[in-house]
Amino acid sequence: MHGRPRKSSGDGEKDVAEAARLQSLQTQFFKNHHDKIYSKEALEISASLAEINPEIYTVWNYRKMAVKFLLESEGDGDAIREILNGELRLVERALKRNFKSYCPWYHRKWVINMGYLDSSLDREFQLLDQFLKADGRNFHGWNYRRFVAALKKVPDEEELNFTTKKINENFSNYSAWHNRSVLLSNLLKNKFEEINSKQVLTEEYELVQQALFTDSDDQSGWFYHLWLLGQTVSQNGPRLVATWPSNGSDLAIQLQEQSHIHVTFDNPFGTDQFIFSEGIPLVLHFSEPVKGVNSSTITVNSLLAESEVLWKPLSAYGLEAKTWVAILRLPPDFNTNTTYTVEVNVDSLGIISSNGCNLASPMVLNFSLDVQLATANDMLQELETVELAWEGEIFSPVDIGQDKFPTLSQFCQDIHSPERSWHNETLESEIKVFRELLEIEMDSKWAKLTLARLLMAQDTLSSGSILGNTRMNTDEVLQLFNELIDIDSSHANYYKDQSSLILFDQVTGSKEKLQDYIWESVSIDFISHGQQNIWLRLNGLSLSRIGCMERLLWLQNLDISHNRLRSIDGLEALQLLSCLNLSHNLLPNFTALAPLRLIMTLTALNIAYNEIGSHSIDTTRYSFPSVLNNSSASTKEFSGDMEQDNLECSWEITLMFKGLHLRQLDTAGNPAIDENCKISLKKILPTLKWLDGTRVA
Secondary structure: OOOOOOOOOOOHHHHHHHHHHHHHHHHHHHHHHHHOOOOHHHHHHHHHHHHHOOOOHHHHHHHHHHHHHHHHHOOOHHHHHHHHHHHHHHHHHHHHHOOOOHHHHHHHHHHHHOOOOHHHHHHHHHHHHHHHHHOOOOHHHHHHHHHHHHHHOOOHHHHHHHHHHHHHHOOOOHHHHHHHHHHHHHHHHHOOOOOOHHHHHHHHHHHHHHHHHHOOOOHHHHHHHHHHHHHHHOOOOOOEEEEEOOOOOEEEEEEEEOOEEEEEEEEOOEEEEEEEOOOEEEEEEEEEEEEOOOOOOEEEEOOOOOOOOOEEEOOOOOOOEEEEEEEEOOOOOOOOOEEEEEEEEEOOOOOEEOOOOEOOOOEEEEEEEEEEEOOOOOOOOOOOOOOOOOOOOOEEEOOOOOOOOOOOHHHHOOOOOOOOOOOHHHHHHHHHHHHHHHHHOOOOHHHHHHHHHHHHHHHHHHHOOOOOOOOOOHHHHHHHHHHHHHHOHHHHHHHHHHHHHHHHHHHHOOHHHHHHHEEEEOOOOOOOOOOOOEEEEOOOOOOOOOOOHHHHOOOOEEEOOOOOOOOOOOHHHOOOOOEEEOOOOOOOOHHHHHHHHHOOOOOEEEOOOOOOOOOOOOOOHHHOOOOOOOOOOOHHHHHOOOOHHHHHHHHHHHHHHOOOOOOEEEOOOOOOOOHHHHHHHHHHOOOOOEEOOEEOO
């Protein structure tokens, strides 16, 4: 297990005899299991098999069925106790054979939960002491210790002292460090008012520093330090960091047709416009994935919101998401030439992060809708017959006076950010410590990575908000990641991803910086949904990861071509996105396009010259909701769209593109795209007008 070779007796005849005995026991056992025989002889056979090979989970399932059968036939308390004691003794014998086997540990938990008396839990701690002396890094034993301690209601402080003892015995005991993080998390969460969190964290930094300076190559202390850093900069719950429409904004609505709502709104670089078909989207973006966003936790008050507003998470993987969206549908009997106010009340209770924390604070958002009936002269026409030339578009820089929209804060600021209790002194002290360590061990990858993370955390804390202040450590952090790429090439992609996120933070951190990447298309040949042709062009920056999308919720046109993107996770937050250029990246497969399924406004997409189809194994395919498990759509729904001659390509194309409203799609240069795939695309996308430069009939 874990790279250790299995031991052999070295006696060939003995090994053969042992194998024959094991085979005989298995044959008898499976017959008894099939016939549901729970006699004394049958139980002895299963017990012998469990002792020889504790990893056969079927044996332990059989023992559970046998115990239930015996308990139902016994009414005497002493007899029941003896049955359970017998199971515990069997588990002990099996664990002595292999104390890192999952099955006996889980069986022991099951027996204890059957009703074993609390007074006997002392025996469990004695057993654990034996196993943890044999191997203090046995995570099975530590998991079981947490289980027993919870049953006996042992105070977290007492268990914390036990982990201190084990860590002092061996700084390399990763399981003890992990158990310590679990215990401290409970203390910081449940006894927040009783303990001095800063003092606790300072003491923990001092403890882990001893481990790091004793053996800087051991990973245990470094991972614990990373956990400590997370506790130092963590918020008291998730926060709402961005919305669209933005708080305090004014939207002008012109009704063109029954199915078209022409909305004019302000973005940081002027006045923009969009045509919505169903209604006006309401977008909420949180600092971390949350669940519980619904009509009871988010109430929308407006004369325009007569029906219940339904929220959905923008995530392909579950019910938790950073970004949530709802559609504000206009009722049939509303008045034109009228200004409506919309108030969105966000309740702090019920919106919960993955670690169980409620939203940091409640808040109220307001915006107005000025509804007018458009005249014929006001109506914008959609030019569907003209192709967008991605590489041939003529762009000019956007020059907006500094008196208008001096910052981006009103669009993507940390809305009503709660007062933060930061630990700047602790961070400064840690930065000093790791600078000293790097003077001693100049090529320590762990020291460089930790220093980079500390400097990033210091920038976040000193800025006081998501936007506004300059990140003073950015250049040093980028230099550290460049050095890490050289000395730790096996993790180069991770370091490149971190550098990309820093670059996104730089570019979007203020209007002045963002303006360098904002361009206006001067071509009049293509108008998508009537918006102005303002583009954010981040092409050719060697980006490998997307970030800071909460600052760009107003964006409609994005060129992020000629980079090194393997994933576009996070792009789904841009619910106004209409034109997207992803060409000349490293997208490996169709499932990498999953976020695009959540952007219903997308009309023009360029995925040309990626690596879709060049990889034989798609490791993300089966983690994405698919027709195979019926979690995204039924097989029956897709079966009519699949080409029998190219079933594999049709299946994935259908899954990724069905339901989108694309008018232009460019796919050239991808190994997976052939003529059969293009036929499938034309069937799946009835709105398609242009495919790879060819007019679709």
